[in-house]
Amino acid sequence: xxxxVILTTFWAIFLAELGDKTQLAVLTLSAESKxxxxxxxxxxxAFGIITxxxxxxxxxxTKFVPEHIIEKVAAIGFIVIGILxxxxxx
Numbered sequence: 001x002x003x004x005v006i007l008t009t010f011w012a013i014f015l016a017e018l019g020d021k022t023q024l025a026v027l028t029l030s031a032e033s034k035x036x037x038x039x040x041x042x043x044x045x046a047f048g049i050i051t052x053x054x055x056x057x058x059x060x061x062t063k064f065v066p067e068h069i070i071e072k073v074a075a076i077g078f079i080v081i082g083i084l085x086x087x088x089x090x
Contacts, residue, residue: 022047 017023022043030039061070 026039026043029042030036033039
């Protein structure tokens with residue numbers, strides 16, 4: 001286990017998730033239900049499972065696809081999403 005990888009991952013996820021739709025969904029669910037602890041636990045479990053799947057499949061995929069290809073595909077995906085969001089009607 002690498003503390004450097006843990007801290008890098010923590011900060012990358014923490015900063016990326018700040019103010020995103022997941023955080024807004026948790027805020028809304030907490031306000032509607034008036035049960036913030038239950039919402040927190042549900043969100044932690046969901047995020048934990050999604051992260052586990054991402055880590056597992058990321059490890060599997062890198063055994064078949066070179067890392068530089070994965071990075072380029074991810075970059076293109078983010079660019080396409082950004083362009084679609086830019087031209088989305090408000």
